[in-house]
Amino acid sequence: MHSRTSRSRQLFERAVASLVEGGSSPSRGPANYGDNPLFIERGAGAHIWDADGNKYLDWMMAYGALPLGHAHPRIVEAIVEAAQGGTLFAAATGIEIEVAEMLRRMIPGAERVRFANTGTEAVMAAIRLARGFTGRPKFIKFEGHYHGWYDDFLVNAHPQPVASLGHPHDPVKIADSSGLNRRALEDTVVVPWNDLQAVERALEINRGQIAAILSEPVMANMGVIPPAPGYLAGLRRLATEHGALLILDETVTGFRIAPGGCQQHFGVAADLATFGKALGSGLPVAAITGRAEIMDGFAWGGVLHYGTQNASRIGLAAALASLRELQRDSGAAFTHLWRIGEQLVAGLNDAFRETGTRAIAQGIGPMLQVLFTDRRAISDYREFCAYVDRGKYRRLALALFEQGVYMSPSAALHSVSSLAHTEDDVRFTVDAVRKVLGDGGF
Ligand SMILES: Cc1ncc(COP(=O)(O)O)c(C=O)c1O
Structure with a gap:
């Protein structure tokens, strides 16, 4: 039993009696989240809270459906x-x-x-x-x-x-x-x-x-x-x-x-x-x-x-x-989305280099993903299938939950910046990644 997320665990056990795999899309269940999917109760700005009251900085943003963040x-x-x-x-x-x-x-x-x-x-x-x-x-x-x-x-x-x-x-x-x-x-x-x-x-x-x-x-x-x-x-x-x-x-x-x-x-x-x-x-x-x-x-x-x-x-x-909102101030929103996304990519790549982790952060502007690979870039599906260690990414994402950072645990998906994310959020995330990588196993 994970004591930090025991309420989510209880909800999951109850959910599986009524909902296939405890939810309404396989991507929300054990296939991605292992045996303890988190139940999310609320969101505000760049953050979400689970059923146990744990707070997470959310880079998944409902698979990209929330350009302004939660509850704008x-x-x-x-x-x-x-x-x-x-x-x-x-x-x-x-x-x-x-x-x-x-x-x-x-x-x-x-x-x-x-x-x-x-x-x-x-x-x-x-x-x-x-x-x-x-x-x-x-x-x-x-x-x-x-x-x-x-x-x-x-x-x-x-x-x-x-x-x-x-x-x-x-x-x-x-x-x-x-x-x-x-x-x-x-x-x-x-x-x-x-x-x-x-x-x-x-x-x-x-x-x-x-x-x-x-x-x-x-x-x-x-x-x-x-x-x-x-x-x-x-x-x-x-x-x-x-x-x-x-x-x-x-x-x-x-x-x-x-x-x-x-x-x-x-x-x-x-x-x-x-x-x-x-x-x-x-x-x-x-x-x-x-x-x-x-x-x-x-x-x-x-x-x-x-x-x-x-x-x-x-x-x-x-x-x-x-x-x-997205069009206010002559498109300043898009400048923000790109700046935060690019800063996160740069910060993550620095962290991988400094810790000797064989991984890259790859993306374009507001969209990015961490790929555990020896390659300098992944440019198509076959390279992804051949050279990306999806299991390592999943372990990273699940470990980041414990540091208060929420990214989709599927390597095939991605993270996005939103108008609610700040430069402090980028620093918080990169520090959390460094900590997890420092704990070893990657
Ligand atoms: C490129 C692309 N097209 C279509 C879809 C399907 O969208 P929806 O989940 O809203 O049906 C997705 C969902 O992730 C997608 O990534």
């Missing part, structure tokens, strides 16, 4: 005010126009907007739209990219033993789940990322059949792996040459890397882009944006996309308040 006063106010007027009408509302107009101003190429609730739903709708628009059945997805839990996307999404991956010219398709529709494996063309020749080859082999190239613009589900210089522009060119759409899944990078996401940061124009997580600042709000000619395919009688909860008034009130 503007978000709380917006939610309360919206709730007082009714939470959901499942009818057209004015606030829907306001948020859509704001997204059109912020996001390059966002001529039209469609709201959904989760990243998974947004990408599902975008892929259906791409198939409907092009009349083609297949799409290209990259090894190690996660786009949600829908059948078509759960192919080669999670880290695997490197021996099972096959030749990079013809990756073995690996279903990440039982129960997938068999067509998912046939119609999802899997290709290594950061390798334009591989994409070109796949487009040639499947000539006339690829509706879309679907990519995370920064890999955020295999640690954090930025695109090689010119890679996203290369995807754009190849998609155009082959009559396929380019869909950038900005579920993680949206409202984090830049006001207009990676399209703005890297200067690349997608045909469609998908957003979730940070958009709703803690409420389930997602969006598909893109060229009018394509997006108008969602009109009645065309490509169907429904949702009772789409564009809930309460969710959009939170989104509007959050987007306003």
Whole structure:
């Protein structure tokens, strides 16, 4: 029994009688947290508290859904005010126009907007739209990219033993789940990322059949792996040459890397882009944006996309308040997110160097991950599978809990900075990491 977290332990024992693995997503249970998942009771700013009253500096931020931190006063106010007027009408509302107009101003190429609730739903709708628009059945997805839990996307999404991956010219398709529709494996063309020749080859082999190239613009589900210089522009060119759409899944990078996401940061124009997580600042709000000619395919009688909860008034009130905060003072928020993220990466790398730990902190601006590896950088899924010691990272993250620092214990995920994080928080975290590494075993 861990006495420090005994209340969490009791809750977990009670939870498993009612909830599979004690929760509502496997990532919250023993697969990541071992035999004693922490139960979180409240959050404020950059901190969260568990059921035993232990305080943690939170770098997970609900997997990136909280760009302003926990319980930001503007978000709380917006939610309360919206709730007082009714939470959901499942009818057209004015606030829907306001948020859509704001997204059109912020996001390059966002001529039209469609709201959904989760990243998974947004990408599902975008892929259906791409198939409907092009009349083609297949799409290209990259090894190690996660786009949600829908059948078509759960192919080669999670880290695997490197021996099972096959030749990079013809990756073995690996279903990440039982129960997938068999067509998912046939119609999802899997290709290594950061390798334009591989994409070109796949487009040639499947000539006339690829509706879309679907990519995370920064890999955020295999640690954090930025695109090689010119890679996203290369995807754009190849998609155009082959009559396929380019869909950038900005579920993680949206409202984090830049006001207009990676399209703005890297200067690349997608045909469609998908957003979730940070958009709703803690409420389930997602969006598909893109060229009018394509997006108008969602009109009645065309490509169907429904949702009772789409564009809930309460969710959009939170989104509007959050987007306003992020855009105040000419984008000072993004400067802060980048500064804190980069300071954390630098501080962690100093700590690894000084303690002789074979690990790197790797990221881009507000997104980062600690990777236990002998390599100087990890640049794709196969390198991650071959050279990253995930078990060591998990031990580090679990040991950091005891120092009051909360990072996701999954090496494949990542940490994010928020507006609530400070330079003191960076120092606190780096000191905690030094202490854990000093205790040995890494
Ligand atoms: C890049 C990416 N796309 C889509 C999703 C799915 O989003 P959601 O969990 O909101 O369904 C995720 C979730 O982590 C993601 O990282």
